[in-house]
Amino acid sequence: MARAPTRDAVLKGMRAALRLQRDLGLDQGAARGHRVDVFGSIYRQNVPLLFRKLEPLLGAYLREGGNPGIILTTRRPLGQQRFTAAHELGHHVLNHDPHADDDSILRRSPDHARDYINLPPAEQEADAFASYFLVPDWLITALMQRHHWTPQHLQKADVVYQLALRVGASYRATLYALVRNRVIGAGIRTQLVKAQPATIKRALVPDYPIGSTQNIDVWHLTERDEGTVIEAGRDDLFVVKLREDSNAGYVWNFDELEMAGFAILKDGREQVTEGVVGAPAIRHVLARASDATVHGVYTLWERRQWAPDDNPKRWSFDYRPVYSHDAGLFRPSFRHAGVAR
Structure with a gap:
């Protein structure tokens, strides 16, 4: 039987992310205007974090003899590494079983039911955790205010790319967060997702x-x-x-x-x-x-x-x-x- 993304799973992952941000003080003071330190957050949870040349896996959450650990690939851009790290941290915080993840975690979105057919609730929860932990609504708001970006500015691919760099997420993950935060609509996201970050980068240094x-x-x-x-x-x-x-x-x-x-x-x-x-x-x-x-x-x-x-x-x-x-x-x-x- 197909499983659609459940509201309970999304809420559970979101609440766990916001709770950890609060506990670590990531949403307070000067830290509120800067990207979330996901690698440092893993370290502060006393979870060893190891980088290896994994292929085709992006990362994995482990429990050897009851001791947790996270492995990330070195073969992906930083934004994808950070999202994978947040996803694996979600597995830890939500007390999930060990799990290995490939790049399918980068292609799915909680607002697309078809992406979640037959997906276990634990994966839905970890996805929601990663999205809210890495790109919280308050960080989007703070960066928009700092740079005087309006929702109209964020209908341009090059501006979204610059926002993605500052939040430390991939271009696609940032687009999802903008829709989630109601900065742009799903139709605009559908258009912007067609842009290639490589093309945006080269246009900045012609x-x-x-x-x-x-x-x-x-x-x-x-x-x-x-x-x-x-x-x-x-x-x-x-x-x-x-x-x-x-x-x-x-x-x-x-x-x-x-x-x-x-x-x-x-x-x-x-x-x-x-x-x-x-x-x-x-x-x-x-x-x-x-x-x-x-x-x-x-x-x-x-x-x-x-x-x-x-x-x-x-x-x-x-x-x-x-x-x-x-x-x-x-x-x-x-x-x-x-x-x-």
Whole structure:
């Protein structure tokens, strides 16, 4: 007999996710505006987390001799790894039996009954847990407010992709969360799901060649990202666009980024208003981190060289490199902000 997704299963998974967020303080204070630390949350539950080159499995929840454990593949993009991690954490929190998961967990949605034919209730619960734990409604709201994104903005694939980077979920999972939160309708989601993230990434850096985009994300950073936590993969690219009053002598300085190990690949300016004398420009920089770039808060200053202390403007972000494509046991550290092993 076919099993449709049950309201009870979804509610059970949702409530467990919200309860754990509260218990770990993930929805409080400064943490409320940043992506949920799913790997760190697993660690704080005293569950060993191991990364291995699994294929075709994405992950598994284990109980050996009554001791829990989670294994994740290193062969998937970070957003998919994080969703799988949240799914396996759901199995643990909800006291489910051991289970191995393939990529079918990425293709199904709780609002599509046909995706849940013959699916055990435990899987429905773990899916709901993962969705609410990884992309809670309050995080979507906080990010929309920070970036001044309206529901109309989130009808564009490139904006949804940037939201997905900041919540730390896959593009598809973010679309589902937007429908769940009633930011967009199911019809808009049907259209947006046709967009390919690889195409979106290449469009952000049209003059910079990218080979495989599987483990590369492209962040579009603006002044609205001031103070944000950026958890990025080692090969990610950063398109930084900052308003610059260069006609008044103010210039952004990127020396701190270069000294920290970031490579400045391109540097230029775009006029905000063509043909208007004295109009500000947009400083447009393409950067990439390196293996030597460590966790830290980096600050850029817009100053006049002859009067560096005269009303300077600052822009900072908290950079946290993620090494989830290296095999090994997860161990949080201050150096790599909870993702070094």
